[in-house]
Amino acid sequence: MAHFLRIGFFTFLLCLSFLFTSFNDLFDIIENDCSSHFLKGEGERDLIPMNQFEILHSHVNYAAAAYCRNDQLKNWTCGSRCVGEVIIEKFFHDNLKGACGYIAYNKKSKSIIIAFRGSQDLANWAYNLEFALLDYEFPGVEGALVHRGIYEVYDRVKSSILWNIQWMMMREENSCRGYDIIVTGHSL
Numbered sequence: 001m002a003h004f005l006r007i008g009f010f011t012f013l014l015c016l017s018f019l020f021t022s023f024n025d026l027f028d029i030i031e032n033d034c035s036s037h038f039l040k041g042e043g044e045r046d047l048i049p050m051n052q053f054e055i056l057h058s059h060v061n062y063a064a065a066a067y068c069r070n071d072q073l074k075n076w077t078c079g080s081r082c083v084g085e086v087i088i089e090k091f092f093h094d095n096l097k098g099a100c101g102y103i104a105y106n107k108k109s110k111s112i113i114i115a116f117r118g119s120q121d122l123a124n125w126a127y128n129l130e131f132a133l134l135d136y137e138f139p140g141v142e143g144a145l146v147h148r149g150i151y152e153v154y155d156r157v158k159s160s161i162l163w164n165i166q167w168m169m170m171r172e173e174n175s176c177r178g179y180d181i182i183v184t185g186h187s188l
Contacts, residue, residue, distance in 0.1 A: 058084060058109075063184045066101045066117035073102055086113065087174075090164050094156040098124045101157075101185060103164050105176050112168060112176050114161060116154075116185025127153050 048056070061081050068078035070091055076082045090103045101116040119125050130149030138144040168176040 059182060059184045062086075062104075062113050062115045062182065063118075063186050066115040066185060084108065089168060090160075092157045092160055094153070097127060097153040097156045099153045099157045103161060103168075105168060105174075105179065107174075109180075110176075110178065111180045111182050112165060114165075114181065114183045116183075118186030124153075 061083050064081040065073060065078055068081060072078035072082070073091070074088050076086050076088065084106055085108050086104045086106050088102055088104045091101070092103065093100045098119075098121065099116065100120075101114065104113045104115070105111065106113065119128055127149035130147075130152070132148045133145040134148050134151060136144040136146040136151070165176075165181065168174075169179070170177070
């Protein structure tokens with residue numbers, strides 16, 4: 001049973017763009033201007049096929065939704081960020097290091113979504129500044145490195161996230177067995 005980890009290209013762009021604009025402005029840009037900036041290149045040839053663009057755009061929305069209030073997320077009602085038929089399974093939060101986000105699933109796209117909220121306080125930013133790279137053992141990848149601060153924050157919630165994903169795949173009712181796994185978010 002193969003499960004695929006999708007880390008969206010737009011999540012990467014989102015992280016870079018945060019350095020230059022406020023978060024809400026960035027999502028306005030993504031909502032309103034993305035197609036003109038990313039779909040066509042010189043000579044109007046396609047840079048990203050439309051179906052791939054729609055997938056990446058959904059990943060950006062999942063990341064943006066992590067900033068919504070839990071009551072809005074639970075019902076998937078926080079405006080343009082909450083698109084598609086997503087069912088929230090679990091919220092996670094670590095008081096010590098500030099990891100925060102949600103685990104959800106989408107039956108239509110057959111995907112499990114793990115979305116991390118970005119930095120919102122000084123403690124989060126302090127971990128962002130721990131940017132030394134650590135060696136990381138990852139099957140099939142030599143020389144993998146991870147950002148120390150972000151890894152330490154993730155490590156605090158990892159067991160809870162993995163347990164919930166296993167439960168979602170093993171349960172009888174609403175099983176997510178065979179679903180792809182999408183991990184998205186914005187920094188910490």
